[in-house]
Amino acid sequence: MKLLTFRGGIHPSEKKDLTKSSPITTIPIPERLYIPVQQHTGAPAQPLVKVKDYVYKGQKIGDSQSFVTSPIHAPTSGNIRKIGLHPHPSGRPVLTIEIESDGKDELFPNISPVSWENLSPNEIREKIREAGIVGLGGAAFPTHVKITPPPEKKIDTVILNGAECEPYLTIDYRLMLEKPELIVEGLQILMYVLGVKRGIIAIEENKKDAGEILKNHLKRDMEIVFLKTKYPQGSEKQLIKAILDREVPSGGLPLDVGVVVNNVGTACAIAEHFRTGLPLISRGVTVTGEGVKNPKNLNVLIGTPVFKLIEECGGFLDAPGKIIFGGPMMGIAIYSLVTPIVKGTSGVLVLPRSFIKNHDPLSCVRCGRCLDVCPMNLIPTVIAEYARLKNIELAEKEGALDCMECGSCSYICPSRRPLVHWIRIAKFEILAKRRK
Amino acid sequence: MEEKELIVSTSPHIFADEDVSKVMLNVILALIPTTLVGIYFFGIYTAYVIIVSIISAVIWEAISLLIRRKSIYTLMDFSAVVTGLLLALTLPPRVPLWIPVVGTFVAIVLTKQIFGGIGGNFLNPALVGRAFLLTSYPSLMTSWINPVFGFITQSTPTSTATPLAIEKLKLPYSLPSYWDLFIGKIPGSIGETSAILILIGGLWLIYKKIIDWRIPVSYILTMIILSFLFKKDPIFQVLSGGVFLGAFFMATDWVTTPLTPFGRLIFGIGAGFLTMAIRIYGNYPEGVTYGILVMNVLTPLIDRTIKPRKFGGVKK
Numbered sequence: 121m122k123l124l125t126f127r128g129g130i131h132p133s134e135k136k137d138l139t140k141s142s143p144i145t146t147i148p149i150p151e152r153l154y155i156p157v158q159q160h161t162g163a164p165a166q167p168l169v170k171v172k173d174y175v176y177k178g179q180k181i182g183d184s185q186s187f188v189t190s191p192i193h194a195p196t197s198g199n200i201r202k203i204g205l206h207p208h209p210s211g212r213p214v215l216t217i218e219i220e221s222d223g224k225d226e227l228f229p230n231i232s233p234v235s236w237e238n239l240s241p242n243e244i245r246e247k248i249r250e251a252g253i254v255g256l257g258g259a260a261f262p263t264h265v266k267i268t269p270p271p272e273k274k275i276d277t278v279i280l281n282g283a284e285c286e287p288y289l290t291i292d293y294r295l296m297l298e299k300p301e302l303i304v305e306g307l308q309i310l311m312y313v314l315g316v317k318r319g320i321i322a323i324e325e326n327k328k329d330a331g332e333i334l335k336n337h338l339k340r341d342m343e344i345v346f347l348k349t350k351y352p353q354g355s356e357k358q359l360i361k362a363i364l365d366r367e368v369p370s371g372g373l374p375l376d377v378g379v380v381v382n383n384v385g386t387a388c389a390i391a392e393h394f395r396t397g398l399p400l401i402s403r404g405v406t407v408t409g410e411g412v413k414n415p416k417n418l419n420v421l422i423g424t425p426v427f428k429l430i431e432e433c434g435g436f437l438d439a440p441g442k443i444i445f446g447g448p449m450m451g452i453a454i455y456s457l458v459t460p461i462v463k464g465t466s467g468v469l470v471l472p473r474s475f476i477k478n479h480d481p482l483s484c485v486r487c488g489r490c491l492d493v494c495p496m497n498l499i500p501t502v503i504a505e506y507a508r509l510k511n512i513e514l515a516e517k518e519g520a521l522d523c524m525e526c527g528s529c530s531y532i533c534p535s536r537r538p539l540v541h542w543i544r545i546a547k548f549e550i551l552a553k554r555r556k
Numbered sequence: 557m558e559e560k561e562l563i564v565s566t567s568p569h570i571f572a573d574e575d576v577s578k579v580m581l582n583v584i585l586a587l588i589p590t591t592l593v594g595i596y597f598f599g600i601y602t603a604y605v606i607i608v609s610i611i612s613a614v615i616w617e618a619i620s621l622l623i624r625r626k627s628i629y630t631l632m633d634f635s636a637v638v639t640g641l642l643l644a645l646t647l648p649p650r651v652p653l654w655i656p657v658v659g660t661f662v663a664i665v666l667t668k669q670i671f672g673g674i675g676g677n678f679l680n681p682a683l684v685g686r687a688f689l690l691t692s693y694p695s696l697m698t699s700w701i702n703p704v705f706g707f708i709t710q711s712t713p714t715s716t717a718t719p720l721a722i723e724k725l726k727l728p729y730s731l732p733s734y735w736d737l738f739i740g741k742i743p744g745s746i747g748e749t750s751a752i753l754i755l756i757g758g759l760w761l762i763y764k765k766i767i768d769w770r771i772p773v774s775y776i777l778t779m780i781i782l783s784f785l786f787k788k789d790p791i792f793q794v795l796s797g798g799v800f801l802g803a804f805f806m807a808t809d810w811v812t813t814p815l816t817p818f819g820r821l822i823f824g825i826g827a828g829f830l831t832m833a834i835r836i837y838g839n840y841p842e843g844v845t846y847g848i849l850v851m852n853v854l855t856p857l858i859d860r861t862i863k864p865r866k867f868g869g870v871k872k
Contacts, residue, residue, distance in 0.1 A: 130572070132570055132572070133570075211564070287570065357867065357868065361867075367867065367868050368868050369868045369869075370866065370867070370868040370869050371868075372868065436560075439560075440560055440562060441562070441563050442562060442563050442564070442565070442569060443562055444567075444569055446567075448567075448568060448569040448570040449567060449568045449569075449570070450567050450568070451567055451569065452567065453562070453563065453564040453565055453566075453567075453569065454562065454564070455562050455564050456559065456562075457559055457560060457562075458559075469569075471569065473563070476563050477571075479571070480627070480629075482576055482630070482633060482674060482675065483672065483673065483674055483675030483676055484675050485576060485674060485675045485810045485811050486675065486810050486811050486812075486813075486815055487579075487810040488768070488810070488814075488815045488816070488817075491815055491816060491864065495867065496866055496867040496868075497864045497865060497866045497867045497869075498864075498866055498867075499815065499816075499863065499864070501815070502815075519866045519869075522866055522867065522868065522869075525567075527567050527568035530568050530571070531568050531570065531571055531572055532572050533571075533572075534572075534574055534575045534576045534578075534579055535575070535576055535675070536571065536575060538566070540566075540567070540568070541566045544566065
């Protein structure tokens with residue numbers, strides 16, 4: 121069978137064996153939960169509760185009037201202990217609602233299963249919005265926005281992204297093995313909402329067994345495709361190119377080529393919401409890395425501080441060097457053990473101190489490897505050099521904004537130049553200038 | 557669990573194993589066969605030339621780094637060793653030992669370090685070193701000997717001319733057979749004569765994805781086509797002189813060749829064209845050095861003109 125793929129990319133050591141045979145287990149409710157108002161792309165939620173208020177499990181505790189936003193909910197019952205700044209996976213402290221659990225896990229009244237078959241697409245969108253569902257692959261883009269394309273865009277295909285191309289992470293793989301019927305139901309809902317006759321679940325070939333299991337659950341107009349195991353195969357644009365040979369135009373969205381892409385975890389969360397009535401208050405997280413004793417896949421409440429997960433996995437092995445939220449390629453290194461798991465946290469990767477090397481970058485030796493691996497076909501070394509020299513106009517002209525920050529260029533660079541770091545700075549400056 | 561001191565940095569958090577040092581060590585490895593056979597063909601004295609060249613290159617690099625107040629650890633990128641070795645391989649077998657010392661000074665100090673060290677030079681250091689020596693000491697740089705065979709030999713080498721000079725200047729020597737050209741049993745520079753061993757090293761580097769096949773292939777193909785057009789013997793043109801060493805090890809130097817695959821094709825074609833032009837119309841019997849150097853100069857222009865079409869961008 122011919123495997124689908126895209127031009128460029130890298131193949132780092134997969135390291136998925138650490139957790140791929142670990143079933144998802146649920147950890148006890150922690151004494152305290154930290155719910156940041158910003159867990160998604162878009163406007164932050166405004167707190168709807170005050171300190172000392174009592175909240176039920178599944179109760180909405182924050183929302184906003186903006187379109188691109190997502191409400192937040194209490195993951196368990198208890199009292200609001202504090203509303204203030206708290207360490208956040210983004211690296212910057214964020215306004216956070218701290219809940220002291222009362223151990224009763226008392227459900228908010230009115231929460232009950234809903235059968236989506238009886239709802240109109242718009243009612244389903246509203247339900248998904250109210251449930252606080254966002255993309256669980258990492259970027260945490262609000263799902264109701266993603267499935268509300270402007271009327272002039274004709275959508276013909278929904279792709280579920282089960283590529284999980286980041287090394288180490290296996291949570292999507294485990295979900296596909298353990299909850300295939302929910303993933304398929306989620307896809308069914310998405311296809312219904314978007315009025316689409318084609319649903320595709322895309323999986324890298326190193327997870328073939330998951331694809332075989334999903335095949336047994338497929339409904340009408342659905343298919344599984346296998347992709348070459350390569351990073352960043354799970355990037356939306358590369359996925360669409362590989363599967364449908366459509367190229368999302370520069371600066372555009374998958375909508376522009378008639379496609380909506382969602383993570384398999386998001387589909388699963390949508391189906392689960394309709395089956396239980398519960399909003400998005402928990403998620404699966406791969407806790408892994410050479411720096412943790414027993415790497416595992418865990419189901420945790422949103423807001424659980426990361427040290428609880430590490431304790432659950434037997435604690436640190438050797439001195440920890442970096443704790444990364446997400447995978448090793450695009451994940452963010454956090455600075456505090458009380459940083460909470462948020463909706464977009466797919467993994468917690470602990471790298472021991474002995475793993476962390478301090479590279480002294482050499483000059484660019486013009487090997488051209490960053491061009492070879494760049495999935496966007498840019499010239500990373502040139503953009504990065506313009507960025508380093510603060511020549512923002514030229515960095516923009518060379519396509520800095522097309523960079524999706526996959527990090528393949530920095531990974532491959534034999535001179536150990538932090539290319540994507542500089543490009544990121546250029547992007548930031550370009551966007552800051554545009555806002556002015 | 558108490559707070560721990562954690563390291564933060566931007567992503568990515570993992571890196572490919574192969575850095576510049578490892579690449580340079582692979583280049584050295586790829587050059588070992590032709591180096592050893594060079595010593596075997598032309599006698600143990602050539603080993604001294606090679607050793608002096610490498611050591612002086614490293615010393616010039618170290619002195620430059622000290623003057624520039626750069627970390628001496630930069631020596632560990634092994635690029636000076638590669639330059640010293642490459643320069644030695646382009647020298648005639650019986651040059652006096654001060655020749656490589658002068659050559660590496662020009663290569664390392666004047667061509668590379670003055671422009672900012674590794675990555676900063678726009679000309680191939682070893683080739684500039686050779687070009688300088690050729691123009692400054694033409695008779696020393698064109699005294700050739702017949703192969704003597706054996707690392708240690710008592711027999712006095714007989715002087716001769718290179719096949720290219722014999723052909724071009726119609727000298728009274730007989731031309732070697734294709735087989736001798738292929739294995740390198742011909743007069744020439746220390747490391748340039750054995751096409752087969754250079755090819756093995758070059759294929760290794762292509763396999764390791766260190767050099768781009770496009771450059772040697774387009775270089776050699778261009779020469780073959782031009783040979784036909786100008787009624788020259790293509791096999792003789794390609795196997796004699798420094799074509800293989802140049803095409804696989806000089807024209808593929810990362811720093812001084814284009815970034816894009818298409819740019820590299822242009823580079824190879826241009827270098828092949830210039831090499832033939834110099835051989836046919838120039839005063840020198842050999843054109844590899846200047847052919848590649850001229851293309852080095854054109855490289856920034858090629859890179860400015862040839863850009864890949866970015867993903868989702870307009871088709872050009």
